[in-house]
Amino acid sequence: MKTTYQREHWRKWYLKDLLHVGYWPKYKSWQKEWVNADIKKIVGELADSGFTGIEWGGPENWFPVTAGILECHPAVAERDGDFYGEIVEECHRRGMKVLLGFSSKGTSEGKAKFVRKNWEVFKKQGIQLNGEDTVGHELCVHNRLMVDGIKEAVSAMCRKYPIDGVLIDFPVYRVSFDQETREINCDFCREAWGKFSGSPLVPEEDWNSAEWKQYVSWRQDCISDYLGELNSAVKSVDEKIFTTVNLLVRTVDSALHDNPNPDHCKGKVDNIIYESCLMSYGLMDVSMCLKLGRAITGTAAGCCLKNFELIFDGGWAGAKPSLDETKVLTYLGMIHGSWISFHSTMDENGEPHPLRTEVYRQTAKDISPELKDFQDLESAANAAILYSRTTRDFYASANPSAFLASFQGAEQVLNHLNIHSDYLLDSQITPDYLQKYKCLILPNTACMSDDQAAAIRQFVKDGGMLIASGETGLYDENEKFRNEFALSDVLGVKFNGVLDIARKIIGPERGKWKKQPFKLLDTHFIDDKEDIEIMQVPWHAVTGDKQSRILAKWCEVREGTNHASVNMGREIIGLHDDPCIVENDFGKGKSFYFSGDVFYNYSYRCLRFFQSLFKKIVVGHGGVDVYTDAPKSVETTVMKQEDKCRTIVHMVNLCNTNRWNNGMLYPRRNPDDIMRPSKRTDFPSEEMAEIAMTYRRKPSSDSTGPIDEILPVYGIKVYIKNSLLGNKKVILKGGKEIKPVTMEGDFAVFEIPELKLHNMLAIE
Incomplete structure (x- = not known):
């Protein structure tokens, strides 16, 4: 029966x-x-x-x-x-x-x-x-x-x-x-x-x-x-x-x-x-x-x-x-x-x-x-990236990549630094929701309501870290131009019209981005003596407030120079007054503002320079409790099991035997080609076929898939802040308790001897 x-x-x-x-x-x-x-x-x-x-x-x-x-x-x-x-x-x-x-x-x-x-x-x-x-x-x-x-x-x-x-x-x-x-x-x-x-x-x-x-x-x-x-x-x-x-x-x-x-x-x-x-x-x-x-x-x-x-x-x-x-x-x-x-x-x-x-x-x-x-996992990320639908649809409009490439770049730089992040929607930018995070990233989030600005202002005032780029907050939620950044006081900058150098090199079409050298001025952020890189030039100029600190300025270049160099073939002859990166203290918190859209830049060119810069910003200024020192082919998440009072650092190894992606975590496609407007050609029949021709490898006797074998990674270091660790134990996958190999500042450092496919540390 x-x-x-x-x-x-x-x-x-x-x-x-x-x-x-x-x-x-x-x-x-x-x-x-x-x-x-x-x-x-x-x-x-x-x-x-x-x-x-x-x-x-x-x-x-x-x-x-x-x-x-x-x-x-x-x-x-x-x-x-x-x-x-x-x-x-x-x-x-x-x-x-x-x-x-x-x-x-x-x-x-x-x-x-x-x-x-x-x-x-x-x-x-x-x-x-x-x-x-x-x-x-x-x-x-x-x-x-x-x-x-x-x-x-x-x-x-x-x-x-x-x-x-x-x-x-x-x-x-x-x-x-x-x-x-x-x-x-x-x-x-x-x-x-x-x-x-x-x-x-x-x-x-x-x-x-x-x-x-x-x-x-x-x-x-x-x-x-x-x-x-x-x-x-x-x-x-x-x-x-x-x-x-x-x-x-x-x-x-x-x-x-x-x-x-x-x-x-x-x-x-x-x-x-x-x-x-x-x-x-x-x-x-x-x-x-x-x-x-x-x-x-x-x-x-x-x-x-x-x-x-x-x-x-x-x-x-x-x-x-x-x-x-x-x-x-x-x-x-x-x-x-x-x-x-x-x-x-x-x-x-x-x-x-x-x-x-x-x-x-x-x-x-x-x-x-x-x-x-893996059961009943909730995110324990300290960092959050805003996925702004209003910016995607109203500011970026017929060219969604104007926002989405920035969003993708923000994810990519944290991913490559093995820093786990959450995504937030426009409706989640509220004082109560932001309390769970230490670091908020606004990748060229041009459209912002007054209520959102007030919530972010309170978040930083209470001790949070804000990282923003480009035209963040320069428009309201309906894309009405404000004539000033909604978060001007938090970012420590003021809108100052059209950028002088932009008049020379951008041309009449807004959005026809050109790259320009900039120079880091603060030695704290300089790594391996590299202090000059390039970034997309914004159309707008900013000035720093008296209390803010200018970390980088745009370079003055000699017109007509065009030779092979890291600086796009331009000979640097001095510095502009226009700030490129600005740091500002606000209440108990801190903000970092990039006038150029650094995340858009990173989605095209994944440079070590920017990885080092963001590591110094996010990790060095208390934006995360856990991160790993691992190759960018390792995916890291920090999750929690509330019922078991456990925090788990999961790691997955994506390093494999094939040549695909040139070591990247996704096929290297131009973001403008990926994120075309609604009149684009059919994705499955054209773009995927093109990717197949580029990345698909010939079938082997073992598999017709793109990966035959994952290559082990050795010596990964996991950094756990002492305030999170407390008196808890750290348990490696398989049940073995491990001790920190060293201490670095506020972090206890643990070593993973080998990562084949998956490994984890449980803090319990």
Whole structure:
């Protein structure tokens, strides 16, 4: 007799059951073999290997033909018994959680039949019927027939099966309109926009226009509101059911203005899961997305792992990642507290792929005994970087890289210094939220409200450290020019019009950045006698207040000089009066201001000069409690387990046998090419193919993935501030207590003898 399954509330298990497998078989009418898979064998082998969860994409193809009646795949209809019911029952019998995947826009045959049945309604979207499928405007979040149908389908799925969670796949919404007349093609969108704005027309793309900015914000909120409706449909069945959404907001390589407003997504879904494709999005972007996901929902994001080759071989061509590659990606997600899903594990017939499954099962067997050190992790970062959506959308506008390259550069310099950081959203810049941090970084955060400025001012006054660059705070939250920095008193500088040297070298186009030498004046910040470097010249000039200290000035160069040198071929003949780097004491705290956008500069050129400079600033002035002295191929996080009173320093080694990335943590792509505006070419078909040609290595007998073997790193030093250490013990992975090898200032120094794939120190 079947027993009634009692769901646990998702908060009790989702940060404990960390190892999942995702089965997303193909759903073509001619492909039926997957429904004949041996469910007990599949689930049994996974459970025996240490997996604790499974995601199955079967019900994504369901779509309501009429209210309450679901259209299932023909292969399922021909099979005896309840295929999905058997999956759910067997997983629960073996102690595994079950998430069923669901498409947020309806898919394939079921949707096409639904559209045809209700064509009089759907033709108002401006779509066309084309053979078996529909083309054009796929999803309209204002078409209530479609939205209510999708809600009914997902809630019916939750009512029928005692599942533990729902994975909502990739909500995408775009407004289709005539470029000349600006008239929206979809009747539903036209009506919704007209009710919101009072106009049936989409305004001209003018980023100085309040109407256009209002339109961008409205479009983003439409997606998050739709997502909230799907979430509510699930929670109406049982609030214990876990909801996660795939690819909600990416950091660098997304069609940005079609993403939801990250500040409006909290409460619309429990969690976000990101697809991590090694060598496509890049390793550093994995960490960036996971940290952004945590900022958006307040919960650790999930990480869906795909082998790089699956992208280009259609996912079914016998690709086999190496064991080291799979483990390093698993650790990379788990050190952020994330749950991991091994994706694309089936072959073309719906059976577990023999090569990939062998690697995934071995990974789970090796890592599952270590799960106690990755469960219920919360960030213990002392530093935070602001991901400003208003700056991204309103200041950077049609060229998102004007902000995102700066944001990426800030992450990259801390990453290379092995300093763990959190991300903050605009709505989180409040006095209470900032109290948990010691250091706040504003990478060219041009747009800032008065309330945000007041919160940051109080943060520094109370003892915090602020690092800002470029035009930070020179505009309000609607990109209205202030004529003065919102944080002028905190930064110790005043706006002084257009920079003199900028008139000579920037040219008429704002944003056509040129580099200029600058000279460090404070010997405390000079490393190895290097005191001159180059940085993008800002268009604006600043003057320092009387109490502030000028650490660097722009150089005067002789016109017409052009010879090979570190200073861009310019002969230095003196110094300008214009400050380049300014230090200022404010209350109990301190600020450092770079008039040039140093983080934008670092995203292009990862110079040791800037690494040394930021280490002296962040570490030397008390911005962190823990950091490591390790190669930049080592990823470090500082996490805490509140219930166990433990702080854990996790380290993952990314140093491998292949030439890819030239030792960097992500493919060296020009940020302007990565972060193109919404009119860019299609990313998967063009940019990823280009990356494949550049970085993909030839298959070996051991693996078709980009990593064969991770190379060990020796002699890593971990610096722990004495105030954090106190009388606690430091335990190395495996349970051995270690003692500091030396003391340096306020830090106790511990040594990691060897880092193969993963190692850790627990302070307890």
